[in-house]
Amino acid sequence: NAGVTQTPKFQVLKTGQSMTLQCAQDMNHNSMYWYRQDPGMGLRLIYYSASEGTTDKGEVPNGYNVSRLNKREFSLRLESAAPSQTSVYFCASSYRGDYEQYFGPGTRLTVT
Amino acid sequence: EDKVVQSPLSLVVHEGDTVTLNCSYEVTNFRSLLWYKQEKKAPTFLFMLTSSGIEKKSGRLSSILDKKELFSILNITATQTGDSAVYLCAVDYNTDKLIFGTGTRLQVFP
Numbered sequence: 001n002a003g004v005t006q007t008p009k010f011q012v013l014k015t016g017q018s019m020t021l022q023c024a025q026d027m028n029h030n031s032m033y034w035y036r037q038d039p040g041m042g043l044r045l046i047y048y049s050a051s052e053g054t055t056d057k058g059e060v061p062n063g064y065n066v067s068r069l070n071k072r073e074f075s076l077r078l079e080s081a082a083p084s085q086t087s088v089y090f091c092a093s094s095y096r097g098d099y100e101q102y103f104g105p106g107t108r109l110t111v112t
Numbered sequence: 113e114d115k116v117v118q119s120p121l122s123l124v125v126h127e128g129d130t131v132t133l134n135c136s137y138e139v140t141n142f143r144s145l146l147w148y149k150q151e152k153k154a155p156t157f158l159f160m161l162t163s164s165g166i167e168k169k170s171g172r173l174s175s176i177l178d179k180k181e182l183f184s185i186l187n188i189t190a191t192q193t194g195d196s197a198v199y200l201c202a203v204d205y206n207t208d209k210l211i212f213g214t215g216t217r218l219q220v221f222p
Contacts, residue, residue, distance in 0.1 A: 097208035
């Protein structure tokens with residue numbers, strides 16, 4: 001039982017490049033989330049998916065897109081990376097919205 | 113504007129000390145308050161609080177919620193070096209959404 005897994009662990013991009021962050025959970029959770037964590041800012045919600053086939057914007061969605069591929073997988077795409085997107089990205093999942101969330105190990109992304 | 117404020121921002125103590133971490137919030141549609149511990153990587157879940165005045169306890173950690181005064185505290189007794197971490201408070205203010213505070217960094221020295 002791996003919980004929530006994320007790939008890659010680290011990534012360096014040049015401005016304008018694109019990439020997809022992958023997230024998978026094996027806990028049969030319905031809800032999945034993407035957060036970014038910046039120094040002094042705490043965790044901020046980018047997008048979430050309450051169930052397979054649905055996605056909604058969070059607090060800071062600009063510059064990102066998501067896909068809920070199936071119940072297990074939720075990916076985050078940066079179409080044209082900017083230095084302001086340098087951050088640590090966490091994926092999380094929960095049984096449903098009113099249950100506690102479980103977090104993956106994070107992806108440290110640097111955009112130069 | 114919905115917000116969660118944690119204090120202090122940072123705390124340095126010696127092993128054996130007792131610490132109290134604070135979390136106050138202003139949100140619409142409050143449903144629950146959660147505490148997480150973050151060491152090097154992923155935040156790990158500690159407590160979820162939904163009702164005022166009911167203490168939740170796990171070993172040396174305990175937490176309580178006051179919905180009238182809009183705050184929660186996390187107590188850690190007999191601290192150990194392994195308690196060194198950032199402690200995050202989050203409030204569930206709508207279906208599927210959490211708003212996080214910026215955290216309290218606790219350092220416990222031998």
